[in-house]
Amino acid sequence: MPAEPQSFDRVLSSMCTDPHPAAREAAVDFLATNPGDPGTYPTISALEDDAVDALGEIAGLADPTGYIASGGTEANIQAVRIARERAETARPNVVMPDSGHFSFRKAADLLEVDLRIVPTDDDYRADLEAARASVDEETALVIGVAGTTEYGRVDPIPELGTLAHEVDALFHVDAAWGGYVLPFTDIPWNFEHAPVDTMTIDPHKMGQAAIPAGGLLVRDETLLDELAVDTPYLETTAQATLTGTRSGAGVASALAAFEALWPDGYAAQYERSQANAEWLAGELRNLGYDVIEPTLPLVAADVPAQTFDALRAEGWRVSRTGNDEMRVVCMPHVTREMLAAFLEDLDGCRAVTTAPVASDD
Amino acid sequence: MPAEPQSFDRVLSSMCTDPHPAAREAAVDFLATNPGDPGTYPTISALEDDAVDALGEIAGLADPTGYIASGGTEANIQAVRIARERAETARPNVVMPDSGHFSFRKAADLLEVDLRIVPTDDDYRADLEAARASVDEETALVIGVAGTTEYGRVDPIPELGTLAHEVDALFHVDAAWGGYVLPFTDIPWNFEHAPVDTMTIDPHKMGQAAIPAGGLLVRDETLLDELAVDTPYLETTAQATLTGTRSGAGVASALAAFEALWPDGYAAQYERSQANAEWLAGELRNLGYDVIEPTLPLVAADVPAQTFDALRAEGWRVSRTGNDEMRVVCMPHVTREMLAAFLEDLDGCRAVTTAPVASDD
Structure with a gap:
């Protein structure tokens, strides 16, 4: 059996997480x-x-x-x-x-x-x-x-x-x-x-x-x-x-x-996750995306399908809402570093997927 | 948390077992x-x-x-x-x-x-x-x-x-x-x-x-x-x-x-479990109980409620059918030694629970 335990390094879509x-x-x-x-x-x-x-x-x-x-x-x-x-x-x-x-x-x-x-x-x-x-x-x-x-x-x-x-x-x-x-x-x-x-x-x-x-x-x-x-x-x-x-x-x-x-560990985790979500929301806004403000540690943003698909191809596990926004769940395994890497890839994918069609000039 | 992992030493009632x-x-x-x-x-x-x-x-x-x-x-x-x-x-x-x-x-x-x-x-x-x-x-x-x-x-x-x-x-x-x-x-x-x-x-x-x-x-x-x-x-x-x-x-x-x-390990396990069931059925018959012959590794026998309760009190995990027979499931964790110990306790419980009421002579 190809026992390859789950890595959460690029999982932004799950509402489950690595257990404590x-x-x-x-x-x-x-x-x-x-x-x-x-x-x-x-x-x-x-x-x-x-x-x-x-x-x-x-x-x-x-x-x-x-x-x-x-x-x-x-x-x-x-x-x-x-x-x-x-x-x-x-x-x-x-x-x-x-x-x-x-x-x-x-x-x-x-x-x-x-x-x-x-x-x-x-x-x-x-x-x-x-x-x-x-x-x-x-x-x-x-x-x-x-x-x-x-x-x-x-x-x-x-x-x-x-x-x-x-x-x-x-x-x-x-x-x-x-x-x-x-x-x-x-x-x-x-x-x-x-x-x-x-x-x-x-x-x-x-x-x-x-x-x-x-x-x-x-x-x-x-x-x-x-x-x-x-x-x-x-x-x-x-x-x-x-x-x-x-x-x-x-x-x-x-x-x-x-x-x-309970309660302190969960409280601290909530603070970290919520801060990450708010930071991600701000960065996405800075990149020009429409962002749905996070009430809880979950961010949705209007990222085009092409960019989304390119991120999936890079191994990022992200998913979409019924309105086709990209959603990122800031679970305990989702760190600021992980989000920074994600944003970097998002920026790269965006550059490629939104590049103008090559002209012959 | 009182982490006391399950022992299967006396479990005769479960259709689950210790995993391989x-x-x-x-x-x-x-x-x-x-x-x-x-x-x-x-x-x-x-x-x-x-x-x-x-x-x-x-x-x-x-x-x-x-x-x-x-x-x-x-x-x-x-x-x-x-x-x-x-x-x-x-x-x-x-x-x-x-x-x-x-x-x-x-x-x-x-x-x-x-x-x-x-x-x-x-x-x-x-x-x-x-x-x-x-x-x-x-x-x-x-x-x-x-x-x-x-x-x-x-x-x-x-x-x-x-x-x-x-x-x-x-x-x-x-x-x-x-x-x-x-x-x-x-x-x-x-x-x-x-x-x-x-x-x-x-x-x-x-x-x-x-x-x-x-x-x-x-x-x-x-x-x-x-x-x-x-x-x-x-x-x-x-x-x-x-x-x-x-x-x-x-x-x-x-x-x-x-x-x-699959298949050899399961086959060997089936042979062991079936042999245990047939052995247990024979021993129970020898003790005078009505036994329902095992087609597969599961034995039911007409053990009285008092004896059954005494066995439960000894820590044996046995259960009863709708017709009030005692049932024993010969799962992989159930060994011949375990069944022998169970039979010994059964015999002991029987002696106690079927003893005549003390008379004053």
């Missing part, structure tokens, strides 16, 4: 464990309780219920599933901004609920009035995003939560990526700031845990009961997770990262 | 990679193609399509989802033997299909006539199990496949646990033996890979298209997996185990 050393070590220790079978693997199961408590502490939820999922997609699917099970209509609908992650489209397809997409405003945040016009008595769930995938924006979480509860819908916050940086901002996003019912918050993104470690939190433990399926052969009698066998590595890693970094 | 050293090493190398984002992580994505080819080789499917899933539950859910998407009825049904894994109940709940449970015969295999009586024109999927969770039985796979196709249903084989041992038996179970459309076959069970590594194989690549959801922000344009971010560790580990063990 403590997280990596814990993942290795618990590689062969399955928190999905707590009777057989009690140690990792107890650690999962601690990991959920950790997520609760980050997200302002005392006495939290939830679990460490395979990732944000599973957690988002489960939130939609809870809402569907709670709904008293045959065809419930789910209201989310167009900045919502594509996992919600997957969830809607899987669970056969209607997804009502609400436009975002000039600053790429959910348009509250449009959301208000979209909800009705068959709305089972309203979704707000706390750190959008494309622009790193945070929707008006308290207002969306109030709106959801006005129509007896549940309110889900997708903080898969933003959850580990938002505690160090003054932006309202969590269970203390708003009537949040369920939340996705992923240790394996800004939490610096090893994959797979997503997180699902629910305010009221009865919400998780909506997901329970009877489990013969296992010691426990019910299972609320979407998957069966699960990764102990992810669970142990999430907890180890938290213990190593 | 090569599998462990590969998992560690690829901990920080995400095959769910092939544009960013091309190396692991290419390894996944090889891992799927490996599964195809084991399961008798040339030019296979599929992916490495989080586990058998995901693969089973996806098989039901494919069938639901293919069905031309509003309320499709799925026919499976009562020995089917509980993940299919989860799938039915999630996907809102009707699950028609067919009884098993005296040997714990799907009753063909009952299956025939259950299918109708709204049947989207027939499920056969190749290595049941409770008794390690293999359903009449070719006959079930024929039956499925007679009513234009798809045919799914759940070989999550059995897939890596059945190639060394003369039992028909795979794509060559029967008109199988989709199959679950998990590297992280008898394949000795690290968790999470389940497997989904489909005979016709258009079946996987039923699952595709558009993916903005990623380089690839569609994603057929249930989860989003996925574990590169599981993928690399599955391939490394295959390269180390």
